[in-house]
Amino acid sequence: MDHEPEEEFAEFYQRARDGCLRAVYASVGDRALAEDLTSEAFARAYASWPKVSKHPAPRAWVVRTALNAHVSWWRRRRREVAWDSGLDVADAATGGLTLDPALLAALRALPARQLEVLVLRIFLDLDTETTARELGIAPGTVTAHLSRATSTLRGSLALDTDKKQEPVS
Amino acid sequence: MIDQYNQDSSEESMLGTLGTAFDGVRLDRGADEVMARGRVLRRRKRAVPALAVAGIAAVSLSLALATQPSGGKPLAYHGTVVNMDNAAFSVHTDAKTGTVTVTARELIDPKLLEAVLAKAGVRADIQVRLVGTGILTIRPCTYTGVTELDVPGVITGPYKVDGAESITVHPAAMPAGSVLDFQYYYAPGDSSSHGPSVMSNQLLSGMPTGDTPSGCVTSAG
Numbered sequence: 361m362d363h364e365p366e367e368e369f370a371e372f373y374q375r376a377r378d379g380c381l382r383a384v385y386a387s388v389g390d391r392a393l394a395e396d397l398t399s400e401a402f403a404r405a406y407a408s409w410p411k412v413s414k415h416p417a418p419r420a421w422v423v424r425t426a427l428n429a430h431v432s433w434w435r436r437r438r439r440e441v442a443w444d445s446g447l448d449v450a451d452a453a454t455g456g457l458t459l460d461p462a463l464l465a466a467l468r469a470l471p472a473r474q475l476e477v478l479v480l481r482i483f484l485d486l487d488t489e490t491t492a493r494e495l496g497i498a499p500g501t502v503t504a505h506l507s508r509a510t511s512t513l514r515g516s517l518a519l520d521t522d523k524k525q526e527p528v529s
Numbered sequence: 530m531i532d533q534y535n536q537d538s539s540e541e542s543m544l545g546t547l548g549t550a551f552d553g554v555r556l557d558r559g560a561d562e563v564m565a566r567g568r569v570l571r572r573r574k575r576a577v578p579a580l581a582v583a584g585i586a587a588v589s590l591s592l593a594l595a596t597q598p599s600g601g602k603p604l605a606y607h608g609t610v611v612n613m614d615n616a617a618f619s620v621h622t623d624a625k626t627g628t629v630t631v632t633a634r635e636l637i638d639p640k641l642l643e644a645v646l647a648k649a650g651v652r653a654d655i656q657v658r659l660v661g662t663g664i665l666t667i668r669p670c671t672y673t674g675v676t677e678l679d680v681p682g683v684i685t686g687p688y689k690v691d692g693a694e695s696i697t698v699h700p701a702a703m704p705a706g707s708v709l710d711f712q713y714y715y716a717p718g719d720s721s722s723h724g725p726s727v728m729s730n731q732l733l734s735g736m737p738t739g740d741t742p743s744g745c746v747t748s749a750g
Contacts, residue, residue: 370560377556385554399558406567441727443662443716463550482548510543
């Protein structure tokens with residue numbers, strides 16, 4: 361099917377934006393920053409769309425670009441402030457959804473390569489071969505990183521649950 | 530074999546749990562906004578080789594103007610150094626760099642600040658707006674007939690200095706005819722002062738016509 365580039369990019373953006381945001385959010389642990397980084401990466405993807413559209417995993421290209429981007433332009437564009445009835449001013453948290461801080465902390469405590477493998481597999485649903493190609497590592501190494509990451513997370517989250525369940529003396 | 534199956538199954542379950550935890554995370558920015566930014570980046574990328582060629586020809590001229598910023602204007606606009614402080618705002622020209630720092634505290638009279646900024650070489654359109662309390666999302670306004678210019682180095686900030694918000698503007702780097710759009714939002718305070726305030730700034734291709742802009746501020750209650 362022959363699409364205009366704008367239409368083709370808009371379709372790609374609609375399909376990919378949530379998964380890419382989740383991958384970036386899991387990597388940086390800050391929702392507002394993740395939105396700015398992801399938006400900047402998609403803008404760069406659009407600026408180089410003839411090249412990016414031919415990339416074997418364009419969503420992975422967006423995520424990796426996001427994690428290397430600077431976001432001052434988006435920061436300047438949108439500001440959120442919370443002025444309560446006491447008229448204190450503070451930067452507001454973005455969005456209504458808040459994730460379990462223990463989960464975000466456990467993700468961010470993973471070694472960088474394990475986290476990369478994990479977010480590409482979970483949020484972009486890339487298979488082992490594509491993940492390996494994207495990260496420039498062997499498929500066996502992807503499997504090993506994934507296994508270690510899930511094992512570490514299981515341990516961290518179980519530990520956190522145990523702590524929460526400790527009786528108050 | 531069974532252990533491997535159990536491990537795989539447990540791994541898939543963990544991945545599924547993690548994926549589900551992020552289900553509500555969605556990027557609500559429209560494709561139009563992202564594509565508009567992409568067009569600016571694309572134009573800038575195309576402009577770089579042209580600027581590189583022009584740069585070679587301009588080397589000798591640059592040496593001659595070494596004490597002046599690009600564009601050949603003097604560091605302080607027309608030599609005017611502005612240093613003004615009052616209860617509502619401050620404007621200071623840095624004589625070394627030519628940059629102008631504007632701090633807004635209790636801004637009431639936008640015309641007075643526009644006049645002071647004009648002396649400092651910054652053509653500005655300033656709006657003062659009373660807004661409600663709650664969570665506010667502030668974005669650059671959209672105007673009919675003028676567009677936002679993305680010129681790096683013209684506007685720095687806003688940033689906080691002693692509790693008040695400031696920006697720094699580089700007048701010599703402003704393209705000809707461009708205008709600093711300066712929105713000052715404040716919450717209701719008591720009878721003698723404003724509540725908290727924030728500012729939003731952008732560089733426009735020209736002076737807005739006076740029509741009401743759109744998209745500047747939304748409130749989530």
